Amino acid sequence: MPEKIEPLANGAKEPVHDVAVLGGGSFGSAMAKVLGENGHRVHFWMRDEAQAEEVRTTGINSRYMPGVEIKGDIRPTTDLADAIGKAEIVFVAIPSKAFRTVIRENSSKFRDGQIVVSLTKGIEAHGFKLMSEILLEEIPRCRIGVLSGPNLASEIVNRDLTATVIAAKDPDVRRTVQDLLGCEYFRVYANVDIYGVELAGALKNIYAIVAGLASALDMGENANAMLITRGLAEMSRFAVSLGANPMTFMGLAGVGDLIVTCTSSKSRNFRIGYAVGKGQKLDDAVAELGQVAEGIYTLELVKEKAEAIGIYMPLVRGLYEILYGDASISAVINSLMMSVQNSDVEFILPRTIAE
Numbered sequence: 001m002p003e004k005i006e007p008l009a010n011g012a013k014e015p016v017h018d019v020a021v022l023g024g025g026s027f028g029s030a031m032a033k034v035l036g037e038n039g040h041r042v043h044f045w046m047r048d049e050a051q052a053e054e055v056r057t058t059g060i061n062s063r064y065m066p067g068v069e070i071k072g073d074i075r076p077t078t079d080l081a082d083a084i085g086k087a088e089i090v091f092v093a094i095p096s097k098a099f100r101t102v103i104r105e106n107s108s109k110f111r112d113g114q115i116v117v118s119l120t121k122g123i124e125a126h127g128f129k130l131m132s133e134i135l136l137e138e139i140p141r142c143r144i145g146v147l148s149g150p151n152l153a154s155e156i157v158n159r160d161l162t163a164t165v166i167a168a169k170d171p172d173v174r175r176t177v178q179d180l181l182g183c184e185y186f187r188v189y190a191n192v193d194i195y196g197v198e199l200a201g202a203l204k205n206i207y208a209i210v211a212g213l214a215s216a217l218d219m220g221e222n223a224n225a226m227l228i229t230r231g232l233a234e235m236s237r238f239a240v241s242l243g244a245n246p247m248t249f250m251g252l253a254g255v256g257d258l259i260v261t262c263t264s265s266k267s268r269n270f271r272i273g274y275a276v277g278k279g280q281k282l283d284d285a286v287a288e289l290g291q292v293a294e295g296i297y298t299l300e301l302v303k304e305k306a307e308a309i310g311i312y313m314p315l316v317r318g319l320y321e322i323l324y325g326d327a328s329i330s331a332v333i334n335s336l337m338m339s340v341q342n343s344d345v346e347f348i349l350p351r352t353i354a355e
């Protein structure tokens with residue numbers, strides 16, 4: 001086990017904590033690595049025993065993070081109850097489609113006051129629930145947090161300089177997560193707007209697909225800037241209508257995450273958009289990716305929700321028509337460009353009604 005003990009501001013030594021990471025994919029691996037390198041005991045839960053055995057014996061998760069050694073006191077396990085039972089703090093990196101099932105099946109194993117932090121950037125189809133809402137419903141006696149930000153797993157495992165956001169109402173949850181994860185290459189900023197931080201993380205995946213499409217078509221840098229900025233306008237309009245704080249979108253979890261996923265081919269959502277822009281069928285692109293791209297599901301849910309509550313989201317509608325309808329990319333671009341020219345920042349100048 002590494003000796004790394006960080007002095008705290010008051011001169012005391014940081015204690016070693018027992019933490020659990022649920023989900024053996026790319027992001028679970030990246031967070032297990034940060035926590036392990038920070039000297040904590042990581043109970044790393046994954047479904048697949050062969051994968052757990054590989055991490056146990058070689059330190060490598062070759063299916064999701066090839067060539068990366070997850071160092072430190074890492075204890076891979078397929079026993080979820082045991083991982084939760086041993087942990088003071090639980091991080092959940094399970095795709096949104098499976099999130100509730102995994103938590104519900106093990107809800108009795110969580111303890112009163114235990115800190116549970118979602119790392120997942122998606123929305124549940126039934127009822128448009130965010131992961132923190134699922135946690136509140138399934139394990140209301142736990143203290144809930146959400147971690148989100150410009151956090152490409154493949155860069156974090158390289159120790160590339162990275163910042164993220166912990167959103168929680170309870171200041172002790174925020175402080176604890178900052179202490180656990182913060183290190184020389186990873187900074188954790190704090191926010192109280194759980195809903196905004198979490199919704200931003202889910203929504204930006206849609207615009208990463210749009211940006212991937214634009215990149216495939218080589219639309220130019222002006223177009224890229226227009227798409228990112230109008231994406232920000234659209235996602236904040238939607239989120240604010242549901243109760244998020246607009247200022248959250250100025251932060252790392254908002255514009256920060258939007259920038260990284262809309263400009264990097266390391267983003268799986270961007271890669272899906274790029275493949276479709278190059279003419280690949282959506283199903284083939286998803287199969288070839290072999291990892292989760294939450295944006296393709298979030299898109300359907302947000303399009304439906306936006307229509308239900310009357311929020312204007314032309315990029316969402318256009319992407320939906322390309323991915324799930326039969327619209328050509330050029331027809332959608334033309335219709336977007338020829339729509340009513342409207343307000344830049346609608347929090348300053350309200351949009352005109354006609355669209």
Ligand SMILES: NC(=O)C1=CN([C@@H]2O[C@H](COP(=O)(O)OP(=O)(O)OC[C@H]3O[C@@H](n4cnc5c(N)ncnc54)[C@H](O)[C@@H]3O)[C@@H](O)[C@H]2O)C=CC1
Pocket residue numbers: 023024025026027028046047064093094095096098102119120121122151152153154290291292294
């Ligand atoms: N990879 C990244 O750079 C980042 C990912 N995230 C978010 O983290 C979440 C997880 O994504 P990744 O780890 O990247 O996905 P991934 O595709 O790399 O891995 C998914 C993992 O979930 C597991 N899984 C799938 N269905 C399951 C089920 N029913 N029960 C238990 N485990 C199941 C898979 O076995 C696999 O270990 C997503 O919501 C993603 O948006 C957030 C920040 C960065």
Ligand SMILES: O=C(CO)COP(=O)(O)O
Pocket residue numbers: 121149150151152153205208257260261266267268269270292293294
């Ligand atoms: O959320 C991410 C970066 O912050 C990862 O994005 P992708 O899921 O598109 O890879």
